[in-house]
Amino acid sequence: MSATPFRKISGGVCAPKGFLANAVSAGIKSPDVERLDLALIYSEAPCVAAGTFTTNRVKAAPVRVSQAHLRDRDVQAIIANSGNANACTGVTGIQDARKSAKTVARSLGLRQGQVAVCSTGVIGLPMPMMRIEPQFPSLVEGLDRKKGTDVAKAIMTSDTRHKEIAISMELDGHKVKIGACAKGAGMICPSMATMLCFITTDANIGRTNLDKAVHEAVEHSFNRITIDGDMSTNDSVVVLANGESGMPRIQRNSKSYRLFRESLEFIMLEMAKSLVKDGERVTKFVTVKVNGARTYNDAKKVAEAVANSALVKSSWNGNDPNWGRIIHAIGYSRAMIREELIDIHIGSKPACIGGLEAQTPMDELRKTVAKDKFTITIDLHLGDAEYEVYTSDISPEYIDFNRSEYAYWKQARKDGLTKQ
């Protein structure tokens, strides 16, 4: 990947040609708080679009609406908010999401189906549309080449920092750019997280190839991160490609397709890793690498069982290189394993060889686990299949942080949106 000939640039989602953005404070959580929470991304030129969404069977209204809108693959704008997930809000929620798309579409001269809608925040509360709708005019008016970072900030929930990236590369002799912003924190789990990721590019690519590239890249990035084993109702990755770079159309299996696909995966992986590093009250970034599994699914099961074990994650939080808890998680992963063949390395040092304690002194292993970034390598010695996930420790502060969302509900009651 390091060989890939692209360089990082500034500008986020506004870095590629022809993309504008804006964000405002609509007071979605609370009217009294000045905080960017409503964002708009817009391409001046028509786009080819692709997206992937949560596999949770409880889907937020904006997810249902955006999935429908993306069917024609010509989405040209994204309206997004934080503070309210618009999930479990029934017909009203669907109507609210559609209304937002429709209003924004009209003032941009687009069809409703050309606007994707994304929300993140608390589940089960109606959207405070009385505070959101009045913002649409100024949101559209203020569209600007320089406001990519505002969008990254406006979609933050419990994120401690905004997340964006942009790269520039040569494709068929033309300068092509890809920009992205994302939000995460909490509930990060394989098969996508509570995360939103918006990606813009001025590459020239058709629907089928963009779909293929996006799905491959997501499988190797966002589907491989986990913080607490939960899975959200709102996860969305939306990619807009407007072809404004002037490059010729990317052909199937061409060199430029491979390069574009690699760059897209690089961008998504950077965003995915930054989500884990900024997970709720996370203190460590841990890569769990499984080798020698009989099948790809076995490797995946083992990696995810270890990465999701509350006991394993607690021990990491305590700088305890507890390979016993790791091997017991391997044991209940339901993957085919043979205890006496299992090797576990913590960093480069063996902790367990052939299912038994290795000779590495405990204190050396502790040094590795005490770092804020390390890799656990598990070799099952049963085949050639591999899998890798990116995860974190779990801290007492995480539980404490997630004990209550009562504040949202109190505000919703003030707004007359809930009787609860």
Next chain:
Amino acid sequence: MSATPFRKISGGVCAPKGFLANAVSAGIKSPDVERLDLALIYSEAPCVAAGTFTTNRVKAAPVRVSQAHLRDRDVQAIIANSGNANACTGVTGIQDARKSAKTVARSLGLRQGQVAVCSTGVIGLPMPMMRIEPQFPSLVEGLDRKKGTDVAKAIMTSDTRHKEIAISMELDGHKVKIGACAKGAGMICPSMATMLCFITTDANIGRTNLDKAVHEAVEHSFNRITIDGDMSTNDSVVVLANGESGMPRIQRNSKSYRLFRESLEFIMLEMAKSLVKDGERVTKFVTVKVNGARTYNDAKKVAEAVANSALVKSSWNGNDPNWGRIIHAIGYSRAMIREELIDIHIGSKPACIGGLEAQTPMDELRKTVAKDKFTITIDLHLGDAEYEVYTSDISPEYIDFNRSEYAYWKQARKDGLTKQ
């Protein structure tokens, strides 16, 4: 069940006729700590025995040894220790477990195969046999009718209180007794927990019927509790029946079989619930009841997804009746669901009806979740299948408590048992 004609009595595993017990302090964790950690249960008369063991593919040495010994179904004694799980200890671990069985068997005039071995504690450390073996003579000598409670105490690890129960009932005109003790805490998960449960009875029952009764009862008790979603390498339930009550042999599908099976399930359920209540740093006992699922497996998936969600458990810890997190866990359970049909009751009050917020005031729901015991009822309205699990909240203290087992390792190094 309340109709079942039996009454609670004292004495634990020594309540039934012909059972003796003893426990001593062998300093397995640390030679300097006076604490019961080595226990023996013995039936003066031959027994019919049955057991169920962890489904974790990484099995502790004593589990492998006891499974083999139980094949002949005539186990007559159980040797158990806390402080060391004798798991991931390879050939040495197997040898240590066999040696314990053999030594105890010899001094009791039994075959090695008539002694079951059970261990609980830290994984990956060799057993400090140099402190255990010298204790066997006094352990056997001290066997006594009055020491049932000592066994319950000796198997405790992070349990805050010992757990035992005994009941007396009429079977075919004879007084029949069942006694039990158990240990749990932490890592409690469906398909059995880090738990040991020893059950003694003077009922007269054959191998096939005892097997059947034990497996049915375990499925409805120990397999339905979960604290942190982890699953241990050492879980064992061992049941010894010596027929000393003088009753005639229990016949298949007879009234006495049903009564015996019911009583056994009552005992196991009482023990299982007491494990959850005493889970590591647990503050609440929660029953998650799923109705209206299309299949039994769907009901089970939903109940376990909700009961194992870190976010749901955190909200319970914070007295937050967060039904949004519950429905999102239902959504990723992989069970067949229809969001718009889901009802969620917290206690007797509706929190979510048809996938939407119910009218119950938040503060009423909070009152229920603030209790130390409540039920979450989920109706999927898709069929008749039901499932119920018993679980708990997760507290910041749980994570803090599980951050390190370093003390064990330091002692093991002192003992020259590990280079780590």
